[in-house]
Amino acid sequence: MHTSLESHQYLRQHSIKPSVQRTAVMDYLMKNRTHPTVDEIYSALSPSMPTLSKTTVYNTMDIFVEKGAVRALVIDEKNSRYDVDVSAHAHFICKSCGKVFDIFNLKPVLFQLPKDTPFKIDSVEISYSGICDSCKGN
Amino acid sequence: MHTSLESHQYLRQHSIKPSVQRTAVMDYLMKNRTHPTVDEIYSALSPSMPTLSKTTVYNTMDIFVEKGAVRALVIDEKNSRYDVDVSAHAHFICKSCGKVFDIFNLKPVLFQLPKDTPFKIDSVEISYSGICDSCKGN
DNA sequence: TCAATTTGTGTAATGAGTACAAAGATATAC
DNA sequence: GTATATCTTTGTACTCATTACACAAATTGA
Ligand SMILES: [Mn+2]
Ligand SMILES: [Mn+2]
Ligand SMILES: [Zn+2]
Ligand SMILES: [Zn+2]
Numbered sequence: 001m002h003t004s005l006e007s008h009q010y011l012r013q014h015s016i017k018p019s020v021q022r023t024a025v026m027d028y029l030m031k032n033r034t035h036p037t038v039d040e041i042y043s044a045l046s047p048s049m050p051t052l053s054k055t056t057v058y059n060t061m062d063i064f065v066e067k068g069a070v071r072a073l074v075i076d077e078k079n080s081r082y083d084v085d086v087s088a089h090a091h092f093i094c095k096s097c098g099k100v101f102d103i104f105n106l107k108p109v110l111f112q113l114p115k116d117t118p119f120k121i122d123s124v125e126i127s128y129s130g131i132c133d134s135c136k137g138n
Numbered sequence: 139m140h141t142s143l144e145s146h147q148y149l150r151q152h153s154i155k156p157s158v159q160r161t162a163v164m165d166y167l168m169k170n171r172t173h174p175t176v177d178e179i180y181s182a183l184s185p186s187m188p189t190l191s192k193t194t195v196y197n198t199m200d201i202f203v204e205k206g207a208v209r210a211l212v213i214d215e216k217n218s219r220y221d222v223d224v225s226a227h228a229h230f231i232c233k234s235c236g237k238v239f240d241i242f243n244l245k246p247v248l249f250q251l252p253k254d255t256p257f258k259i260d261s262v263e264i265s266y267s268g269i270c271d272s273c274k275g276n
Numbered sequence: 277t278c279a280a281t282t283t284g285t286g287t288a289a290t291g292a293g294t295a296c297a298a299a300g301a302t303a304t305a306c
Numbered sequence: 307g308t309a310t311a312t313c314t315t316t317g318t319a320c321t322c323a324t325t326a327c328a329c330a331a332a333t334t335g336a
Contacts, residue, residue: 053285074215092257122268130260191316
């Protein structure tokens with residue numbers, strides 16, 4: 001049984017050769033929308049792919065980002081995090097547990113790029129921070 | 139002649155004991171609004187303060203941020219950057235040269251914190267990226 | 277088949293940031 | 307002023323995410 005059909009197709013849509021490793025990583029990203037780090041991806045896949053190298057995960061994420069299949073988030077000062085949802089949405093990082101959550105349903109104006117600047121602006125990242133629901137009690 | 143009067147006062151306003159080192163770092167931040175890294179601050183001050191330790195700059199930035207005198211920017215995946223301007227404004231990072239620029243005059247609505255979330259949101263960071271004016275030609 | 281190219285792997289190196297203990301400076305008590 | 311406690315700074319060692327690199331494996335396609 002192939003659970004990786006969607007990932008396979010998604011990779012080809014983005015002109016990424018779907019190797020076994022790349023398909024496994026994309027499959028993980030599609031099923032785990034937690035904005036995982038390279039280490040989290042590696043640790044999750046490693047048991048079922050014992051020869052997988054962490055370098056491969058790094059290379060893979062670089063290709064995914066370069067081809068626009070995945071967005072790299074700069075919100076966690078410790079690690080890069082990755083998001084297979086490249087649509088316009090914002091993020092929230094909990095300063096207590098470090099988890100990164102999606103914030104959808106923000107006004108589209110927030111994602112408009114400012115026009116009166118001397119820069120060629122390509123993208124915007126909106127990052128909120130504070131304490132998440134689970135950590136509130138603690 | 140004291141060029142550090144303002145920094146000295148600013149530190150006391152934020153309940154930070156103005157040691158020689160802290161005053162020198164704050165003075166640098168106030169005069170160099172380039173969102174410098176710890177290494178940039180250290181390298182700039184080191185010649186005139188040969189005994190300054192990089193650890194002190196790290197400690198100092200931690201205190202400044204904790205006391206609200208300075209904002210830590212998470213926009214550069216390589217280093218933390220620091221901004222003595224804690225007012226609501228956005229940033230732009232050039233993917234070519236890595237410099238971080240201010241973007242003022244954005245609509246205040248952009249800096250409003252969303253209310254319909256399960257999170258206790260404390261702050262927002264709006265980061266644009268692309269190519270800066272100087273790098274456009276290259 | 278076989279050579280060229282792409283992809284993956286393992287190891288070593290890099291470099292930002294942290295931990296920690298000792299030294300120095302500052303404040304408080306007598 | 308001197309002693310004592312506290313705060314601050316310093317240097318070194320360490321951690322750990324990421325990168326560099328060389329070789330191995332897999333894929334392509336003539
Ligand atoms: Mn997301
Ligand atoms: Mn700024
Ligand atoms: Zn949390
Ligand atoms: Zn530039």
